[in-house]
Amino acid sequence: MPDGFDVAFARAQFPALNDPGTRLWTYLDNAGGTFVCQAAVQHMSRFLETGKVQPYGAHPLSVRAGQSLDHAYRVLASLLNAGEDEVVLGPNTTVNLNTLAAAMRPLFRAGDAIVTTDQDHEANIGAWRRLAEALDLTVRVWHVDPETGALPPGGLDAVLDEAVRLVAVPHTSNVTGAVNDVAAIAAKARRAGAWVVVDGVAHAPHAAVDVKGLDVDAYAFSPYKTCGPHAGVLYVRDALMERLAGQNHAFLPDTARLQLAPGGPAPEAAAGLLGVADYLNALYARHFPEAVGPLHERAAAVFGLTAAHEAAVIRPLLDALADHPRVRLLGPGPEAAAERAPTVAFTVDGMASADVVEALLPHRIALRSGHFYAWRLMQALGLDPADGVVRASAVHYTSEAEVRGLVEALETVLPR
Numbered sequence: 001m002p003d004g005f006d007v008a009f010a011r012a013q014f015p016a017l018n019d020p021g022t023r024l025w026t027y028l029d030n031a032g033g034t035f036v037c038q039a040a041v042q043h044m045s046r047f048l049e050t051g052k053v054q055p056y057g058a059h060p061l062s063v064r065a066g067q068s069l070d071h072a073y074r075v076l077a078s079l080l081n082a083g084e085d086e087v088v089l090g091p092n093t094t095v096n097l098n099t100l101a102a103a104m105r106p107l108f109r110a111g112d113a114i115v116t117t118d119q120d121h122e123a124n125i126g127a128w129r130r131l132a133e134a135l136d137l138t139v140r141v142w143h144v145d146p147e148t149g150a151l152p153p154g155g156l157d158a159v160l161d162e163a164v165r166l167v168a169v170p171h172t173s174n175v176t177g178a179v180n181d182v183a184a185i186a187a188k189a190r191r192a193g194a195w196v197v198v199d200g201v202a203h204a205p206h207a208a209v210d211v212k213g214l215d216v217d218a219y220a221f222s223p224y225k226t227c228g229p230h231a232g233v234l235y236v237r238d239a240l241m242e243r244l245a246g247q248n249h250a251f252l253p254d255t256a257r258l259q260l261a262p263g264g265p266a267p268e269a270a271a272g273l274l275g276v277a278d279y280l281n282a283l284y285a286r287h288f289p290e291a292v293g294p295l296h297e298r299a300a301a302v303f304g305l306t307a308a309h310e311a312a313v314i315r316p317l318l319d320a321l322a323d324h325p326r327v328r329l330l331g332p333g334p335e336a337a338a339e340r341a342p343t344v345a346f347t348v349d350g351m352a353s354a355d356v357v358e359a360l361l362p363h364r365i366a367l368r369s370g371h372f373y374a375w376r377l378m379q380a381l382g383l384d385p386a387d388g389v390v391r392a393s394a395v396h397y398t399s400e401a402e403v404r405g406l407v408e409a410l411e412t413v414l415p416r
């Protein structure tokens with residue numbers, strides 16, 4: 001068994017990291033989307049080559065396609081520690097949250113309040129704001145600290161009372177990498193009588209998600225940021241599901257799968273998810289002697305290792321940015337490397353964020369700049385959303401050498 005996370009083993013599982021052209025680049029836009037692991041590619045291509053027919057018919061090919069889809073739902077449920085009927089596979093998180101918001105209409109009355117944050121990606125704000133406008137609800141904002149972009153726990157207390165019917169929060173910021181204590185937030189919101197909807201898109205690539213442990217009502221993430229296919233996964237607690245207005249044809253059964261994913265998921269994406277599970281299992285087998293427990297327990301063991309690796313990898317970058325006189329590092333600093341996601345955002349005095357990204361291209365380093373749809377966060381931080389921040393985002397397959405290369409390039413690109 002390797003001592004610590006075997007990043008070379010992980011990197012060997014990604015065609016893009018071993019492609020002669022792609023591997024010339026240091027790819028640090030993983031929060032935008034990760035590379036796809038070999039196992040997911042294989043599952044998807046096998047399905048497309050040999051079995052892409054409409055599922056749930058009588059002929060054997062269709063039976064097999066249905067089994068693949070059912071298998072994917074079982075795997076997702078096991079991964080999240082959810083019930084099989086509590087998981088929905090849709091096209092992406094933005095659509096999934098919009099559909100959920102539409103389905104939650106019967107739960108609100110005019111005059112009710114909802115809480116959104118200004119730390120979220122707009123996917124977990126816009127859906128609720130549109131609902132509020134349509135139903136005449138009051139929107140209360142849990143504001144971030146304008147210096148750090150963190151959500152202070154006291155800020156929730158200030159907006160939470162029995163008028164609040166919904167609290168929509170991010171698990172992790174897709175800009176600052178700050179991780180929120182969702183279990184504590186959910187407990188507080190529940191005491192006030194509110195439903196809790198969590199955007200876990202920026203969290204799921206870096207940690208195991210146990211929806212029962214968190215005790216939330218809905219949780220969304222996007223597998224294209226977790227080494228898998230382009231899709232969106234939504235957990236909805238059965239007690240919430242029972243009270244939703246279905247969003248599919250009225251004559252269809254009242255299940256989350258049918259009613260919250262009208263039109264059905266891409267079956268090749270479902271196949272790809274089986275590949276992501278295979279990859280997780282391969283990482284588990286590489287690092288742990290016995291294959292025990294359900295997938296979410298194995299995922300927790302694997303993510304324990306990858307989180308330590310990610311923290312060690314980004315530490316030099318956090319140190320360099322925190323120390324640079326022209327840089328404003330947003331979010332948790334170097335001392336908190338182990339408590340944050342490896343998504344690092346900064347601005348540079350006297351230099352547009354887009355120009356920093358541009359200046360790194362000759363070094364074959366791929367970062368990205370902008371507001372990352374966390375448009376309200378940019379405003380709260382006093383930044384112009386049009387230029388936004390520079391974001392360097394690592395994931396478990398990012399190597400120490402790659403981040404060291406970025407730190408060295410920044411020395412050239414950002415003279416002090």
Ligand SMILES: Cc1ncc(COP(=O)(O)O)c(C=O)c1O
Nearest residue numbers: 092093094121123174201202222
């Ligand atoms: C935190 C967060 N939430 C939601 C989304 C939207 O996800 P999707 O592209 O699946 O709609 C993103 C995408 O970048 C994100 O980073």
